[in-house]
Amino acid sequence: MTRGTSVAARIHRSTIIVDTHADTPQRFVDEQFDLADPLNGGHVNLESIRKSHLGAEFFSIWVPPKRFKGQYARRTLELIDSVHRQVARHSGNVILATSPSGIEEAHRTHKFAALMGIEGGHSIENSLALLRQYYALGVRYMTLTWANSNDWADSSGDIHNPRVRHTRRGLTAFGEQVVLEMNRLGMMVDISHVSDRTFYRALKVSRAPVIASHSGARALCDHPRNMTDDMLRAVGKCGGPGSKGGVAQVNFFSGFVSQEYYDAWKALKPKVDKVVAERQARAKAGGRELTSARRERIERCFADTIPRPPLSALIDHIDHIAQVAGVGHVGLGSDFDGVGGQLPEGLDSAADLPKITAALLDRGYSTEDCRRILGGNLLRVFREVGAVSRTVHAESRSV
Ligand SMILES: [Zn+2]
Numbered sequence: 001m002t003r004g005t006s007v008a009a010r011i012h013r014s015t016i017i018v019d020t021h022a023d024t025p026q027r028f029v030d031e032q033f034d035l036a037d038p039l040n041g042g043h044v045n046l047e048s049i050r051k052s053h054l055g056a057e058f059f060s061i062w063v064p065p066k067r068f069k070g071q072y073a074r075r076t077l078e079l080i081d082s083v084h085r086q087v088a089r090h091s092g093n094v095i096l097a098t099s100p101s102g103i104e105e106a107h108r109t110h111k112f113a114a115l116m117g118i119e120g121g122h123s124i125e126n127s128l129a130l131l132r133q134y135y136a137l138g139v140r141y142m143t144l145t146w147a148n149s150n151d152w153a154d155s156s157g158d159i160h161n162p163r164v165r166h167t168r169r170g171l172t173a174f175g176e177q178v179v180l181e182m183n184r185l186g187m188m189v190d191i192s193h194v195s196d197r198t199f200y201r202a203l204k205v206s207r208a209p210v211i212a213s214h215s216g217a218r219a220l221c222d223h224p225r226n227m228t229d230d231m232l233r234a235v236g237k238c239g240g241p242g243s244k245g246g247v248a249q250v251n252f253f254s255g256f257v258s259q260e261y262y263d264a265w266k267a268l269k270p271k272v273d274k275v276v277a278e279r280q281a282r283a284k285a286g287g288r289e290l291t292s293a294r295r296e297r298i299e300r301c302f303a304d305t306i307p308r309p310p311l312s313a314l315i316d317h318i319d320h321i322a323q324v325a326g327v328g329h330v331g332l333g334s335d336f337d338g339v340g341g342q343l344p345e346g347l348d349s350a351a352d353l354p355k356i357t358a359a360l361l362d363r364g365y366s367t368e369d370c371r372r373i374l375g376g377n378l379l380r381v382f383r384e385v386g387a388v389s390r391t392v393h394a395e396s397r398s399v
Contacts, residue, residue: 002358002362003361003362004357004358004359004360004361004362005354005358007358007361007367008354008355008357008358008361008370009354011354011357011367011370011371011374012052012053012353012354012357012374013053015053015055015370015371015374015375015376016055016056016103016104016107016374016375016376016379017052017053017054017055017056017332017353017374017375018055018056018057018058018103018331018332018374018375018378018379019054019056019057019058019249019332019333019334019336019350019353020058020117020141020211020213020214020249020331020332020333020378021058021060021117021119021192021213021214021249021251021333021334021335021336021338022043022044022057022058022059022060022334022335022336022337022338022350023059023060023062023335023336023337023338024042024043024044024057024059024060024336024337025059025060025061025062025079025082025083026062026079026337026338027042027337028079028082028083028085028086029078029079029082030293034086034089035049035086035089035090035094036089036090039349041341042336042337042349043334043336043337043343043348043349043350044057044336044337044349044350045349045350046090046093046094046112047351048349048350048351049112049350051350051351052350052351052352052353052354054112054350054353055103055106055107055112055113055375056097056103056106056112056113056114056115056375057112057113057114057115057350058115058116058117058140058141058213059083059114059115059116059117060116060117060118060119060338061076061079061080061083061116061117061118061119061123061134061139062079062118062119062120062146062338063075063076063079063120063122063123064292065120065122065146065148067292072122072123072125073123073125073130076118076123076134077137080116080134080137080138080139083096083114083116083138084096084137084138086114087114093111093112094111094112094113094114095109095111095112095113095114096113096114096115096138097113097114097115098115098138098140099140099382099386100379100382100383100386103115103379103382104379115138115140116137116138116139116140117139117140117141117142117143117188117190117213118134118139118141118142118143119142119143119146119190119193119213120143120145120146120148120150120193121142121143121144121145121150121152121153121175121178122145122146122148122150123142124142124178126150126151126152126174128177128178128181131178131181131182131185131187132181132185135185135186135187139187140186140187140188140382141187141188141189141190141211141213142182142187142188142189142190143190143191143192143193143194143213144171144175144178144179144189144190144191144193144194144198144202145157145193145194145195145198146193147193149164149165149166149167149195151172151174152167152171152172152174152175152178153167153170153171153172153175153178153194153198153202154166154167154170154194154195154197154198155193155194155195155198156193156194156195156196156224156225157193157224157225159195159196159197159224166195167198169197169201170194170195170197170198170199170200170201170202171198171201171202171205175198175201176201176205179202179205179206180205180206180207182206183206183207183208183385183388183389183392184389184392184393184396185389186385186386186388186389186390187385188208188210188211188381188382188385189202189206189208189210189211190210190211190212190213191203191210191211191212191215191235192212192213192214192215192225192251192333193215193225196228196231199227199231199234200231200234203234203235203238206238206239207239207240207388207391207392208239208240208243208384208385208388208389209235209238209239209243209244209245209246209247209381209384209385210235210238210239210246211246211247211248211249211378211381212227212235212246212247212248212249212333213249213333214249214250214251214333214334214335215227215248215249215250215251215256215333216250216251216256216257216317216321217229217232217250217317217320217321217324218231219320219324220257220259220313220316220317220320221255221256221257221258221259221262221317222259222262223255223256223262225251225256226256227248229324232248232321232324232325232329233324233325235247235248235325235329236324236325236326236328236329239384239388243384244328244380244381244384245325245326245328245329245381246329246381247328247329247330247331247377247378247380247381248321248325248329248330248331249330249331249332249333249378250314250317250318250321250330250331250332250333251333251334251335252314252332252334252335252336252339252343252344252347253335253338253339253342253343254306254308254309254339254342254343254344255339255342257309257313257314257317257344258309258313258344260309261306261307261308261309261342264306264307265303265306268302268303268305268306271302272298272299272302275298275302276290276295276298276299279294279295279298296340299340300340300341300342303340303341303342304341306342308342308343308344308345309344309345310344310345311344311345311346311347311355311356311359312359313344314344314347314356315356315359315360315363318330318356318360318373319363322365322369322373327365327369327372327373328372328377328380329377330373330377331373331374331375331377331378332353332356332373332374332375334350336349336350357370357374360373
């Protein structure tokens, strides 16, 4: 046990720790997973939350665009419902939080704050009314796109695909309205997953600072899902005059953390695709479809053969963003339950979060810096987004 480990334990007992991305709602709906269950291959449950003193989790409301074509709103509502039901079922330990003060209240009363963020603007089906209703149900951020471009914003996942129609400026006029409506509502604008052009456009349009709910540094792992140093600096400075800037929450996925891991996966990919195609053909011949769960299992088998990156590789991303954007502009966006089990060494569930804190302390980060990275920065941005919302409301009353 290093000095860092015992100090980290103390910090975790007293700090509000916020993680901005976990895909657990997929498990709630598809596997009838309950937060009181054993992890059973997942990353987040009540026990792991208790062990690390995780204070707040933004549960991701993610609708796979192909699988739910034509049913985006329905699936979005089912996922939101699953979070509400977990909160109701565990009301002694969990509350639904929709504001920074809600998170603080949970911390004071020793409860866990469940929040929600929508991952992918396709969920709103091009309707500001849907966006408003999701807000009313408690959603407090929206990632403008997932890996698929939608009618009004472009994704890093298909920006080079000539068969996909893209916007001219990163956001269409409607896309700009979406961002402004999010500002008005007090919903955080999340730029993880978007194309670089959409990123810059969103920062220009948004009156409030933005977040990257689960992205790393491209200088360390050259993946389009990660952010260049210029983008990181821009996040640090965004939000307009008087703003203290946004925050980049580091993704733990091995493929975004480590260049070696990412290169190894790219080398494996043709083989993976071949096996998937064979299984698909076999399923089709038998009059069936290859389910996405089956496909994920195949991918996971291959991914599991790649050595896990060391935990230090993840700390490097936090360190890098702190250097480039400032220690006030970095946080944690684990992507727990959304990465096919591919996490750096030593990180097996939410229970292992104190290891990150210990590593930061060992690198010379102060207790105060750690508190900011673990949640303080996100809370500040969340508060500022609320203040911008109040300003916009006041303006509309005065005209
Ligand atoms: Zn994602």
